[in-house]
Amino acid sequence: MIRVALAGNPNVGKSVIFNNLTGSRQHVGNWPGKTVEKKEGYAKCFGEEMYVIDLPGTYSLSAYSIEELIARDYIVKEKPDVVVVVVDASNIERNLYLVVQVLELGVKTIIALNKMDLAKSTGVEINVKKLENLLGVPIVETVAPKKIGMDELCRKIIEMKESEEIQMRIRYSDILEGAIHDLIEILEEVKEFRDYAYRWLAIKILEGDNAIMQEVEEKIKTVSLKERIYEIKKRFEEKVEDTEMYVINERYRVIQEIVSKTVHVSKKVTLSDMLDQAFLDRYIGIPIFLAILWILFQFTFIVSTPFVDMIGDFFAVISNNMANVTGISHLDYLLFGEYGVLNGIGMILSFVPLIMALYFALSLFEDFGYISRAAFLMDKLMRKLGLTGRTIIPMILGFGCNVAGIYGTRIIPEEDDRIIAIVTNPLMMCSARLVAFAIIAAAFWGSMAGTILLSLYVIGIVLAVSISLVLKKFVFKGKASPFIMELPPYQVPSIKVAASQAWARGSLFFRKAGTVILFGLLVLGVLATTDVTTLSFTDDVQNSIVAVIGKMLHPIFAPLGWDWRLVIAVIFGFVAKEIVIGATAMLYGVTEDEFASFIAQHYDPVVMYAYMVFVLVYVPCIASIAAIKNETGSWKWTLFTILYEVSLAYLLGILVLFIGGFI
Amino acid sequence: MNVKLSSLNPGDKAVVVRINGKGAIARRIADMGLIPGTEIKVVRKAPLGDPIEFEVRGYYLSLRKNEADIVLVKVKEYDSL
Ligand SMILES: Nc1nc2c(ncn2[C@@H]2O[C@H](COP(=O)(O)OP(=O)(O)O)[C@@H](O)[C@H]2O)c(=O)[nH]1
DSSP states (O other): OEEEEEEEOTTSSHHHHHHHHHTTOEEEEEOTTSSSEEEEEEEEETTEEEEEEEOOOOSOOOSSSHHHHHHHHIIIIIOOSEEEEEEEGGGHHHHHHHHHHHHHTTOOEEEEEEOHHHHHHTTEEEOHHHHHHHHTSOEEEOBGGGTBTHHHHHHHHHHHHHOOOOOOOOOOOHHHHHHHHHHHHHHTTOGGGTTSOHHHHHHHHHHTOHHHHHHHHHHOOOHHHHHHHHHHHHHHHHHSSOHHHHHHHHHHHHHHHHHHHHEEEOOOOOHHHHHHHHHTOTTTHHHHHHHHHHHHHHHHHHHHHHHHHHHHHHHHHHHHHHTTSSSOHHHHHHHHSTTSHHHHHHHHHHHHHHHHHHHHHHHHHHHHTHHHHHHHHHHHHHHHTTOOGGGHHHHHHHHHOHHHHHHHGGGOOSHHHHHHHHHHGGGSOOHHHHHHHHHHHHHHHGGGHHHHHHHHHHHHHHHHHHHHHHIIIIISTTOOOOOOEEOOOOOOOOHHHHHHHHHHHHHHIIIIIHHHHHHHHHHHHHHHHBBTTTOSBOSOGGGBHHHHHHHHHHHHHGGGTOOHHHHHHHHHHTTOTTHHHHHHHHHHTOOHHHHHHHHHHHSOHHHHHHHHHHHHHSOOOHHHHHHHHHHHOOHHHHHHHHHHHHHHHHHHHHHHHHHHTTO | OEEEGGGOOTTOEEEEEEEOOOSHHHHHHHHTTOOTTOEEEEEEEOTTSOSEEEEETTEEEEEOHHHHTTEEEEEEEOOOO
16 A cells, blocks of 8 residues: 655645545545544555545645644654645745755655646746756646546656655755754764654754754753754854744745746736736725625525425424334334434434535635635734634624534634634524524514614624634634735636535535434433433423423523523523424423413513523534534534533623613 | 835835744745745735735735734835836
8 A cells, every 4th residue: 555645735736636536535534633624535546555645735844833733744753655745836936845845854755736727828837857857856747627647646656656765856055954964963873763854853953943842852862962963053053043044045045946947937917816906906895705705695595495494394204204113102202203313314414405505605715716815805804803804704604504604614724713713603693593582582572673683693793702802812822823825816616626525524514413413312302201200201391301400400590580491491402592492382381373472471571681692602502513523623622612602691691681670 | 225014005016135033923924935035016905904915926925914014125116006
């Protein structure tokens, strides 16, 4: 088996090449403990079996970003047989910067010179043979979406694996090479580093790379060796002002030299430049953005709704017809009941069209190149709120469905910002809550209902922004996430790529989030149908374990003015917020139609408003919890979300009652 | 005369002189190819005035104002655009 790693800048076509190679034999997950996506798969080329891993897209291999650390650690520690660096031929100079860093790592490297079509059409001519010679690396020209060059790439990978030595043709300045040479001599004596590429290690030590300096400090036991290393580093520091900058300059100097001999650019004003004149215009840029946001929202929810309804109905009908198949009431319930397996699968499935529609649309816009423009347009405003530009997109999606919003955070590249966006997304009042609140608001406030609902939206947004600011300041303190971002040229988005994205995400949700959702549903199902005293089946919720839990918890919620039924309804709201109304109606023994007038007679408006605020904030539905778990890759953040929301909801409920007392 | 990159206007062209500062942001800016001697052109500012779009090494790069603050440049010529 040949182990191949794909590296490259963001947006160079790495994913398309990965898909071309692996086809359907791929697995998408997260890097352990990170929100960074990990894609791996298998390919078979000319009879050879290959394991292919898609490293995170990065511009560099410094220790400053998680993606870059993941990529370089993989190459250093897992030692793939061949690294394929995917290079955007239309933007070769900056792309080669990553190439030379991979070469420093001393691994067998191939360049996939991708987007050759784009390079030609934008007036970039490359002398590939000469470039190959100067870099000492085989180059395969590719046009990934047309599958051009894929066989050649496979062949080169196999050849490379078989080849003996790696040639290192890149030479930096004498000062740098001298220091590298001296360091390598010492490093060869350090057995703790026997597995590392010495040249790379030497360069990192000279740069003063944090992660590597720490390893040097910890791993090297012999004090004399350590001192000699620091001595060389110090001498180098005395010669050049800023070592890190010096090394970067050297890399670019070498690249410029190579590029000047091999690349000829005759730049023209492109269609892409003209599009930006409109999309990023001072006056119409933001209105266009709002229109596009509206389209994205409409598309996601309108396209998916019929499918969502159909799936829901379908499973409801089947469940009803199967109701008494086994004759054992508990089993029947768990299989076909309201919170049973079948309905659970129906519920999970009903999210799939939503997620597919979302990713389809997002992928089209991302592919088109618009998402980074959206970030550019909104950055200043969002930053005032402690967020980054791109966060506006998942936030808006959250108004439709938090699951969509949480999955939409994929477009945020910085891990910290992504986590903030994920854990605050449930505060966006989703359409399920809107439906429930609309019923209550209409019953209590009549013509004022709209204003009441608006106030709930505002509360959610204000909370989300405040929590973001707090997290940014106190949890991710000091870590300013930079906005040093490329604005890639626009291009015609690929329907095929979007469709495969949609499919991959949809099925991933079903498998991964599905288990969490089903588990949650079943637990609730068992608790709701088991009689407290006999532990046998009951179809009367009032006698079930849930009811007991509700009554037990009631004293806690009594200050909020609820009776125990509202407590139970809130427990059911954990499954999905739209259930709250149905569950409350059932517990009071009224129909859903009578519910509004019933509750208006029994509760004080202030208490009900506090109840709505509580339901708005208290805990995301189980599908969003599964999504949070999926996207943060961590139970810690998932539990954090639940805990902060429940406590916040409670405090706000009390606050509303307190303020309401004066009105 | 050396000025901050953030002080330039759309259409201005300049050459990078130095990056003032260390750490993640300085490194990232340099990684993107803004090293001494590099030509850079201001393309436009975002509608709200920040961030700013630049053209450098044949591609378009956006930097926030406070990031462009640490890049010291020498103005090359004024371009009427
Ligand atoms: N014109 C052209 N576009 C390409 C080529 N390869 C990829 N793309 C497009 O470039 C964009 C980014 O590709 P993707 O694989 O998602 O980039 P990644 O970020 O490197 O994984 C997509 O819109 C692709 O359709 C190519 O060879 N030519």
